[in-house]
Structures are given as structure tokens and as C-alpha cells.
Amino acid sequence: MSTWIFLGIVVAIGLWLIAVYNGLVGGRNQAQTAWSQIDVQLKRRHDLIPNLVQVVKDAMGYEQETLTKVIQARNNAVAASGNAAQSGPAEAALSEATHGLLALMENYPQLKANDNVMQLQEELTTTENKIAFARQFYNDSVNAYNTRRQSFPAVLAAASLGFGPMDLFNMPESEREVPKVALR
Amino acid sequence: MSATTDFVAAQNQNRRNTMVLLAVLTLLAGSIGYLVGALLETESSGTLPAVSQVGIAAAGLMAAASIGWSAISLAVGDRMVLSMAGAKAIEKQDAPQLYNVVEEISIAAGVPMPRVMVLETDALNAFATGNKVGSGTIAVTRGLLNALSRDELQGVVAHEMAHLRNLDTRYMVVVGVTVGLIALVCDMALRTLNWGRMRSDDRKGSSGGGILIIVLLVVAILAPLAAKAVQMAVSRQREYLADATSVQFTRNPNGLISALGKLAEKAAPFPGVSRATQHLFIVNPIHQFTSKTPALLATHPDIEDRIARLRNLGG
Numbered sequence: 001m002s003t004w005i006f007l008g009i010v011v012a013i014g015l016w017l018i019a020v021y022n023g024l025v026g027g028r029n030q031a032q033t034a035w036s037q038i039d040v041q042l043k044r045r046h047d048l049i050p051n052l053v054q055v056v057k058d059a060m061g062y063e064q065e066t067l068t069k070v071i072q073a074r075n076n077a078v079a080a081s082g083n084a085a086q087s088g089p090a091e092a093a094l095s096e097a098t099h100g101l102l103a104l105m106e107n108y109p110q111l112k113a114n115d116n117v118m119q120l121q122e123e124l125t126t127t128e129n130k131i132a133f134a135r136q137f138y139n140d141s142v143n144a145y146n147t148r149r150q151s152f153p154a155v156l157a158a159a160s161l162g163f164g165p166m167d168l169f170n171m172p173e174s175e176r177e178v179p180k181v182a183l184r
Numbered sequence: 185m186s187a188t189t190d191f192v193a194a195q196n197q198n199r200r201n202t203m204v205l206l207a208v209l210t211l212l213a214g215s216i217g218y219l220v221g222a223l224l225e226t227e228s229s230g231t232l233p234a235v236s237q238v239g240i241a242a243a244g245l246m247a248a249a250s251i252g253w254s255a256i257s258l259a260v261g262d263r264m265v266l267s268m269a270g271a272k273a274i275e276k277q278d279a280p281q282l283y284n285v286v287e288e289i290s291i292a293a294g295v296p297m298p299r300v301m302v303l304e305t306d307a308l309n310a311f312a313t314g315n316k317v318g319s320g321t322i323a324v325t326r327g328l329l330n331a332l333s334r335d336e337l338q339g340v341v342a343h344e345m346a347h348l349r350n351l352d353t354r355y356m357v358v359v360g361v362t363v364g365l366i367a368l369v370c371d372m373a374l375r376t377l378n379w380g381r382m383r384s385d386d387r388k389g390s391s392g393g394g395i396l397i398i399v400l401l402v403v404a405i406l407a408p409l410a411a412k413a414v415q416m417a418v419s420r421q422r423e424y425l426a427d428a429t430s431v432q433f434t435r436n437p438n439g440l441i442s443a444l445g446k447l448a449e450k451a452a453p454f455p456g457v458s459r460a461t462q463h464l465f466i467v468n469p470i471h472q473f474t475s476k477t478p479a480l481l482a483t484h485p486d487i488e489d490r491i492a493r494l495r496n497l498g499g
């Protein structure tokens with residue numbers, strides 16, 4: 001009789017461990033998928049910026065300095081990609097330069113008549129939004145995962161099953177705002 | 185509604201309210217099944233049993249019928265909605281901004297990209313349909329595309345994405361089927377009742393049956409109305425929930441607030457929408473509800489109230 005009770009307890013603990021393990025794996029995978037989505041969108045931004053600069057540079061002849069700064073920031077970001085420590089600040093600088101360019105373009109009404117420009121501007125705007133949303137979703141996923149592994153009773157098993165805490169992505173002040181580009 | 189809430193608290197509250205309403209609906213359906221069964225047993229045996237076996241069986245039958253009917257409705261429901269006048273699927277080049285916004289919000293929500301459709305009408309409206317995460321459709325009207333700014337469109341699309349992620353189509357199909365079943369059984373019971381009363385008048389033997397008949401008569405008349413009211417209350421809770429979830433996705437209540445303002449101003453009746461699908465839209469496509477409309481039978485909360493709650497989320 002007592003053997004059966006003992007066996008029952010062992011099976012119950014085993015099932016509980018499986019549930020905790022699967023839950024944590026699911027949460028960690030979701031966060032990792034979210035992180036790779038950020039990379040996809042950053043890459044897309046690197047590809048778009050030279051095209052946009054190319055089509056606006058004639059109309060925006062007096063803004064050579066801004067354009068050069070955007071290209072410079074873009075090249076720095078491309079060079080830094082793959083290096084986690086350098087990539088963060090480089091991408092933040094690129095965001096700032098891009099937002100500056102998008103805002104400045106508002107001063108050139110003739111650009112709005114150019115379909116090509118409008119199309120690239122929309123693409124850049126959506127890419128900026130996707131970067132912000134992908135980071136937001138990454139942080140939400142990491143928060144959910146961390147909460148799960150710190151909650152009782154999962155906290156008893158999480159560390160010994162090899163689930164460490166994950167780090168949040170810290171957004172620089174300038175990037176907290178979703179870019180507001182008045183486009184209709 | 186005085187204290188400022190965050191979207192997480194708002195979502196939890198809406199989910200709790202939905203669960204309470206679903207419990208009420210289940211209870212209602214179960215009691216009607218039991219009453220009908222009990223009456224049948226009384227009719228055949230001539231005495232009122234303390235616990236009616238037939239009643240319990242009938243309650244179980246109600247549950248089984250509800251599940252089976254829901255499954256069938258879920259399987260064919262999407263097609264019914266999408267065959268509605270003028271809805272056609274678009275690719276990115278047809279409406280790049282709309283497509284981009286849907287893509288952005290699907291990243292924010294962490295769900296696969298849904299199908300995007302445009303309804304060729306000047307009315308301002310949008311809807312979402314889909315039974316499981318990953319196979320949804322989001323449709324907006326041409327009028328909406330023309331009238332809204334990018335931020336406003338983002339708020340509306342986020343509201344629709346919230347319906348998809350919260351599985352509201354599935355919720356409303358199951359609730360609708362249960363309500364339909366209650367109406368059907370009550371209708372049948374009322375017909376049976378006339379016949380039953382005539383028979384018991386002949387016999388004069390079953391006074392217990394007489395009480396039961398009166399109870400069933402009252403229930404059969406009131407239950408369909410109560411079920412309908414519960415269904416509408418669930419629908420309104422899911423709207424509030426979708427508004428709160430929309431803010432979770434965009435972190436910007438202002439887009440949806442200003443979009444709802446425009447929708448309230450320019451809401452026009454929408455051709456080709458049946459009552460069965462009206463709860464899917466961001467604002468009711470058939471009636472324009474104001475704060476003066478009797479709220480009990482409205483599919484959507486009044487727009488001013490929705491805006492007030494969104495402001496409360498810290499816009």
C-alpha cells in the first residue's frame with residue numbers, strides 16, 4: 001500500500017516537472033523568436049536607408065549634412081551588427097538620425113508629389129514601427145518568462161532545470177516614442 | 185471607473201466578467217433542460233419526482249447539442265462572414281500602408297500575419313474573424329482607409345488584432361449557439377405545454393405537475409430574453425477587452441481614441457450586414473448606439489463610454 005502511495009507521489013512530481021519544463025521552454029523560445037524578429041527588421045532598415053537618401057538628395061540639396069550623418073550612422077550600424085555590445089548604441093544613433101531625416105522631409109512639399117519617395121518613406125516608417133514593436137514584444141515575452149520562473153512553485157525547479165533569468169532590452173530614451181510621421 | 189487603470193488590469197477584469205456571464209448562460213441552459221425533462225417525466229409517470237433522472241439527462245443533452253452545434257458553426261462560420269458583399273483579399277501593393285500597419289501590429293501581438301481584406305463601401309468600419317490564432321482575417325472599409333490617419337488606422341487594426349488574439353469569434357459563436365438553443369428549447373416547451381395542460385386537465389391528478397407547468401411557462405418566456413441580454417453583455421465585455429488589448433499592442437491609446445471619435449461622427453449604416461455578424465465590427469454596423477439607446481440589447485458599448493475608458497488607461 002505505502003509503495004503505491006510513494007509511486008503516486010513520484011509520478012505526480014514527475015508530471016509537475018514536465019509541466020514546469022515545457023512552460024519555461026515555451027516562454028524562452030517565444031522570447032528568442034521575438035529577438036530574431038528585431039534583427040530582421042534592423043537589417044531591413046539598413047537596406048532601406050541608402051535608397052531613401054538616394055531619391056531625396058536632389059530635392060534636399062541644402063541638407064547635405066543631415067544626409068551624410070544618416071548614411072554615416074547607417075554604415076556604423078551595419079559594421080557593428082553581430083557585435084551585441086556595439087550594435088545597441090549604433091542602432092540607437094541610427095534611429096535618431098532616421099527620425100531626424102523623416103521629420104526634415106516634412107519641410108519639402110515637393111517630395112510628397114514623388115511616389116517613389118512616398119513609398120520609401122512609408123516603408124521606413126513601418127520598419128521603424130516594427131523595430132519598436134518587436135522590442136516591445138521581446139520585453140513582454142521576457143517579462144512573462146521571468147515572472148513564470150520566479151513564481152512559486154516553479155521557482156523551486158527552474159534553476160536546477162537550467163532556466164536562468166533573461167535580460168530585458170533597455171530602450172534608449174529617444175526610441176521610446178513610436179515615430180510620428182504625419183503621412184496621409 | 186474613477187481610478188486610473190492599466191491595460192493589464194482592464195483585460196483581467198473583462199476576462200473575469202466574461203467568465204461570470206458564460207457561467208450564468210450555462211446555468212440557464214442547464215436549468216431549462218432540467219425543467220423540460222422533469223416535466224416530461226411528470227407527464228408520463230403522473231407524479232413529480234424529487235430528482236428527475238430525465239431532467240438530468242435533458243440537461244446533459246442540452247450541453248452536448250450546444251457543443252456539437254458550436255463545432256459545426258465554427259467550421260463554416262468564416263465563409264459566411266467573408267462572403268459578405270464586397271470583401272476582397274488584398275496584397276501589399278494594393279494598399280501598402282494598411283498592409284504595413286497590419287504587419288506591425290501582428291509583430292506587436294506576436295501572432296502570425298492574418299489575411300487582409302478591404303470592403304468597398306464609404307461607411308467607416310472594420311472587422312476581424314478567425315477561429316484560431318494564425319488563421320484570421322482583418323477587414324477594413326475603403327471609407328475607413330480614406331478617413332483615418334496612420335496612427336488612427338493603427339489603433340483600429342490593433343483593436344481587430346485583439347479580437348483575433350483573444351479568440352472573440354470563437355467566444356461569440358459558442359455564446360450565440362447556446363442562446364439559439366435556449367430559444368429553440370423554450371419555444372418547443374411552450375408548444376408542448378399547451379398540449380400537456382389539456383391532458384392534465386383531463387386527468388386532474390397531478391397537482392405537482394401543475395406547479396411545474398407554471399414554473400416552466402414563466403421560465404420559457406423569460407429565459408430567451410435573459411439569454412439574449414447575457415449574449416449582448418458578453419459582446420460588450422469583449423469590446424472593452426479588445427480596446428484594452430489594443431493599447432497593449434500600440435502603447436498609444438490616442439490613435440484609437442481619435443479613430444473612435446471619427447467613427448462616432450460618421451458612422452453610416454452598412455449594406456449587406458446581417459444580425460449574425462454585427463458583433464464582429466469595431467462599431468455596430470446596423471444601429472448607431474448613443475448613450476440614449478437602451479443598453480441591455482446593444483452589441484457594442486456606447487462609443488463615448490469606450491473613449492472615456494481608453495482615456496482612463498493613461499492616454
